[in-house]
Amino acid sequence: MRGRIMPVRFELHGFAYSGPTYKVALALSLMGEAFDYTHVNMMGGEHKQPPYLSRQRYGQVPMLVDRNNGRHLCQSAAILEYLADMTGRFGGADLDERLQVREWLYWDFDRLAAPLYKARVVKAGFRQAPPEVVEDCLNAARTALGVLESHLAGRAWLVGEGATIADIDIYGVVCCAGEAGIDIAEYPQVGAWAKRVEALPGFRSRADLLPMESRVAA
Ligand SMILES: N[C@@H](CCC(=O)N[C@@H](CS)C(=O)NCC(=O)O)C(=O)O
Incomplete structure (x- = not known):
């Protein structure tokens, strides 16, 4: 080669x-x-x-x-x-969009990524935690997915008219939901949005x- x-x-x-x-x-x-x-x-x-x-x-x-x-x-x-x-x-079209993108990035690690990834590593056996801790994490992740579900109703992307790093960032968590024990089919707007991310060139x-x-x- x-x-x-x-x-x-x-x-x-x-x-x-x-x-x-x-x-x-x-x-x-x-x-x-x-x-x-x-x-x-x-x-x-x-x-x-x-x-x-x-x-x-x-x-x-x-x-x-x-x-x-x-x-x-x-x-x-x-x-x-x-x-x-x-x-x-993927940075957002203008300052207002960039600010919204940043909001989603902060929100993600605060509300979605932290609990979902934690439940996932415990399920995979990389870490140990009592079942009630895992349940708390799953509840928190489900609440956050509910926020996403509402936001995505009637919109193709999280911010503006095209994909941004907010979509990329949050897709990197949503794609792990199954491994955490959450069925993304319960969130049809999120599922449809994930398919749009998967259809992006590259x-x-x-x-x-x-x-x-x-x-x-x-
Ligand atoms: N907020 C960090 C989180 C990174 C993170 O949690 N990485 C994990 C692997 S997925 C890690 O390095 N864990 C080891 C540790 O935190 O000590 C980021 O988004 O880069």
Whole structure:
């Protein structure tokens, strides 16, 4: 196989099972940006070791390296905003839309992503929690999905007339609902919106974008 003459601009560090890593990978794919992928050995604790912590202070995945300027970016929502700024895509049409996009990003990790991802990691056996804690998480996630369901009635996208990083961010959680034990068919507006995201040019599934080992961009 012939390698690239110039390395690609972006290097994504993550873990195949990680929803936040998928959000960033999906954004890059929808933006048409090929990226090198570095598998972080989370099972071996690599993300808590000094070499990784020196670049990702929170000891989490994902981390995105922008080789054009050497930036190391953390926190998936902040990374999505950065990518929208850099590519001029999916950021919202004007200041009002950008503000609404940002609201959804904050809301997501506060109300939807945190409880849904937590229920999912417990169900997958990565973490332990008493059943009542998991039930609380599922109730919170269902309440948040209800907010999304109401908002999406009569609208194609979360903000404005086209897809934005708010849709990409929240899709990265909604697509994990089944693994958390929530049937998205109970939220028909959310289900129809998810299909619209999946129909965007450049859309790829988590399994397709995030292998269990490092991969250089094709
Ligand atoms: N708010 C962060 C959350 C990232 C996150 O929770 N990553 C998980 C993997 S999916 C992680 O690194 N967990 C290890 C830890 O928090 O110690 C983001 O959106 O990037």
